Amino acid sequence: MSDMAAKYTENAAASGAIPSEESCRCFSLSEIRTATNNFDDDSVIGIGGFGKVYKGSIDNGTITVAIKRKKDKSNQGATEFWTEVKMLSKLRHIHLVALIGYCNKRQEMILVYEYIAHGTLADHLYKKSREESGTSSPPLTWEQRLQICIGSARGLDYLHKGTHQTFIHRDVKTTNILLDEEWVAKISDFGLSKSTTSQSMTHVTTDVKGTLGYLDPDYYRTQQLTTKSDVYAFGVVLLEVLCGRPAVDEKLEEQRSLVLWAKHCIKKRKLHQIIDPLLIGQMSSQCLKLFGEVADHCLQERPEKRPTMAAVVESLENTLALHRKGKTEGIFTKMLKGMNQLWSGKGKYNNSKSERTLKLNDLKSSQVTVKGGFDPPKVDNEYKRTGKHALIVNQVPEKKAEEKGKEENPPKEEKKPEDDVGGDKEAKKGEATAKDGDAPGVAVAEGEEETTKVKEPENEFYSNNTQNYHIHASTHTWYPLAGHAPQMFSDENPNACSIL
Numbered sequence: 233m234s235d236m237a238a239k240y241t242e243n244a245a246a247s248g249a250i251p252s253e254e255s256c257r258c259f260s261l262s263e264i265r266t267a268t269n270n271f272d273d274d275s276v277i278g279i280g281g282f283g284k285v286y287k288g289s290i291d292n293g294t295i296t297v298a299i300k301r302k303k304d305k306s307n308q309g310a311t312e313f314w315t316e317v318k319m320l321s322k323l324r325h326i327h328l329v330a331l332i333g334y335c336n337k338r339q340e341m342i343l344v345y346e347y348i349a350h351g352t353l354a355d356h357l358y359k360k361s362r363e364e365s366g367t368s369s370p371p372l373t374w375e376q377r378l379q380i381c382i383g384s385a386r387g388l389d390y391l392h393k394g395t396h397q398t399f400i401h402r403d404v405k406t407t408n409i410l411l412d413e414e415w416v417a418k419i420s421d422f423g424l425s426k427s428t429t430s431q432s433m434t435h436v437t438t439d440v441k442g443t444l445g446y447l448d449p450d451y452y453r454t455q456q457l458t459t460k461s462d463v464y465a466f467g468v469v470l471l472e473v474l475c476g477r478p479a480v481d482e483k484l485e486e487q488r489s490l491v492l493w494a495k496h497c498i499k500k501r502k503l504h505q506i507i508d509p510l511l512i513g514q515m516s517s518q519c520l521k522l523f524g525e526v527a528d529h530c531l532q533e534r535p536e537k538r539p540t541m542a543a544v545v546e547s548l549e550n551t552l553a554l555h556r557k558g559k560t561e562g563i564f565t566k567m568l569k570g571m572n573q574l575w576s577g578k579g580k581y582n583n584s585k586s587e588r589t590l591k592l593n594d595l596k597s598s599q600v601t602v603k604g605g606f607d608p609p610k611v612d613n614e615y616k617r618t619g620k621h622a623l624i625v626n627q628v629p630e631k632k633a634e635e636k637g638k639e640e641n642p643p644k645e646e647k648k649p650e651d652d653v654g655g656d657k658e659a660k661k662g663e664a665t666a667k668d669g670d671a672p673g674v675a676v677a678e679g680e681e682e683t684t685k686v687k688e689p690e691n692e693f694y695s696n697n698t699q700n701y702h703i704h705a706s707t708h709t710w711y712p713l714a715g716h717a718p719q720m721f722s723d724e725n726p727n728a729c730s731i732l
Contacts (some may be wrong), residue, residue: 257333302341312423313341327387329420350411374514377473378552383417389541392459398428404465445479460535467530476508516558522551
């Protein structure tokens with residue numbers, strides 16, 4: 233192997249290439265008949281320009297495969313058949329469909345591929361295609377679509393620059409991008425592909441072949457096929473992914489050509505108006521702008537103004553990174569907004585000196601945080617001091633000795649006449665109140681049913697998985713068993729049970 237060939241082999245392996253023995257298996261016709269149950273129509277999973285595609289199994293049913301059989305009236309013939317065999321026998325890459333073998337017995341032309349579980353990309357983009365394919369998978373998310381585009385671009389980049397030759401696919405489209413069980417994209421159908429003898433060759437002069445809606449205008453005019461022809465077609469794929477519609481829609485008039493319509497919207501800065509409705513709310517304006525720019529650059533009229541597939545890969549990876557960053561920042565912004573509402577007094581907790589209220593519906597989630605950086609409090613559904621649910625606040629830092637002494641021997645307060653004003657001290661229905669005379673550190677939340685006065689329990693213990701507490705039956709104070717001072721509700725300590 234020459235130094236140049238060795239260099240390409242090393243680079244290809246680093247980019248996802250799979251070592252190949254430059255050969256594939258030759259099947260007998262009887263093996264193919266057995267694998268497809270004698271070409272049973274119930275085994276057909278697709279029909280293309282070459283012919284029907286069957287789902288089958290080989291090697292005593294241990295390997296599931298896709299078997300493509302050339303139909304008699306196909307426009308593709310021996311040239312396309314042997315092009316695919318020779319090309320895929322040499323190339324192995326994670327983003328290229330793998331050719332397992334072939335059969336050319338008794339005038340049959342049959343190709344055997346690895347089985348790709350989720351079918352074509354087109355099956356998951358258009359409503360009509362989804363209905364025809366009978367797919368039960370949910371619509372592709374924006375992040376899934378970006379990952380599929382990146383995988384497809386990597387596969388094309390490998391074809392263009394991954395070996396000592398240049399391979400031009402010539403028929404890039406959404407029906408030739410397959411998705412495996414992990415939604416990894418794989419380029420398929422290489423029957424129209426062309427190759428150069430070296431990387432130094434800039435183009436191949438050949439008759440114009442391809443699919444309407446994806447053809448490079450420059451290739452159509454000059455008959456000079458280049459790697460930028462694949463770039464142009466991939467730009468059309470990007471628009472299909474974004475808009476959720478085919479490259480050519482004959483039911484439409486003004487918008488029949490997706491490329492012309494999308495370019496018009498990009499120029500008018502109205503690309504957001506034609507994105508797939510299923511993607512609304514899934515992407516930021518910055519992400520949409522960057523993705524639109526990548527597609528627009530791929531669709532430049534002059535080939536030299538189009539990027540390479542390597543540059544496309546890099547741009548799409550940046551778009552994905554921007555999308556993920558935006559998702560993270562969006563979640564963080566929502567958290568900060570909620571925190572600001574609570575700190576500004578608009579939140580769910582009223583921390584006034586006279587009354588501290590917690591509504592039961594607000595306690596359904598225990599994922600709350602104590603103001604001041606303490607451990608999160610927990611909603612106690614088991615311990616019932618008064619037949620009501622209790623919210624126990626976690627341990628706070630130990631106080632100074634003189635403050636601790638004051639709390640251990642608090643001065644007795646005389647009952648003031650105004651304390652009885654208003655009659656009964658019972659909390660309002662549907663709210664949990666913790667007044668200055670209640671158990672320090674406990675906010676009591678009333679249940680869904682009315683509660684009645686119950687007999688005071690004996691001394692009990694409570695555990696919140698981080699600290700055990702002792703509940704004194706007569707004083708209703710709780711003490712950490714490690715010896716820390718009890719947490720008090722008081723004017724001096726108004727944040728004893730602040731949550732957000």
